[in-house]
């Protein structure tokens with residue numbers, strides 16, 4: 001297991017709280033994400049495992065000035081079970097989140113891109129069907 005070096009890494013893992021979100025499906029769900037991101041230091045992202053997460057960027061009160069945990073040994077399970085191999089410091093250069101929303105406008109852009117992708121997919125499907133129909137009709141004429 002990778003060892004932590006609080007002084008070197010500045011304990012990034014102790015500077016935010018993240019909470020799982022249900023996958024957004026409706027307009028109201030995306031409106032809620034816009035509302036989250038309209039708040040200072042609140043972001044939403046979707047990771048590579050398609051999990052939606054709301055992130056509150058705020059340091060833990062148990063962190064001292066030297067980036068050490070004041071309650072080490074009695075710190076919560078959520079901290080002791082965290083795998084440093086996956087932390088931001090040890091995975092520099094690797095982006096875990098596939099989509100990140102830091103402002104309400106990011107949600108609008110995401111939805112617009114998604115709509116465009118859907119309509120392109122639909123058009124491709126229609127073209128494929130049309131070509132298959134033409135091929136079938138040609139075969140009948142022979």
Ligand code: SF4
Pocket residue numbers: 013014015060061062063068069070071072075076079
């Ligand atoms: S309790 Fe300690 S290890 Fe856990 S987030 Fe706070 S400072 Fe970090």
Ligand code: SF4
Pocket residue numbers: 003004005006009010011012013014082083084085087088089090
């Ligand atoms: S998990 Fe990563 S960021 Fe957190 S203390 Fe360990 S090395 Fe630093």
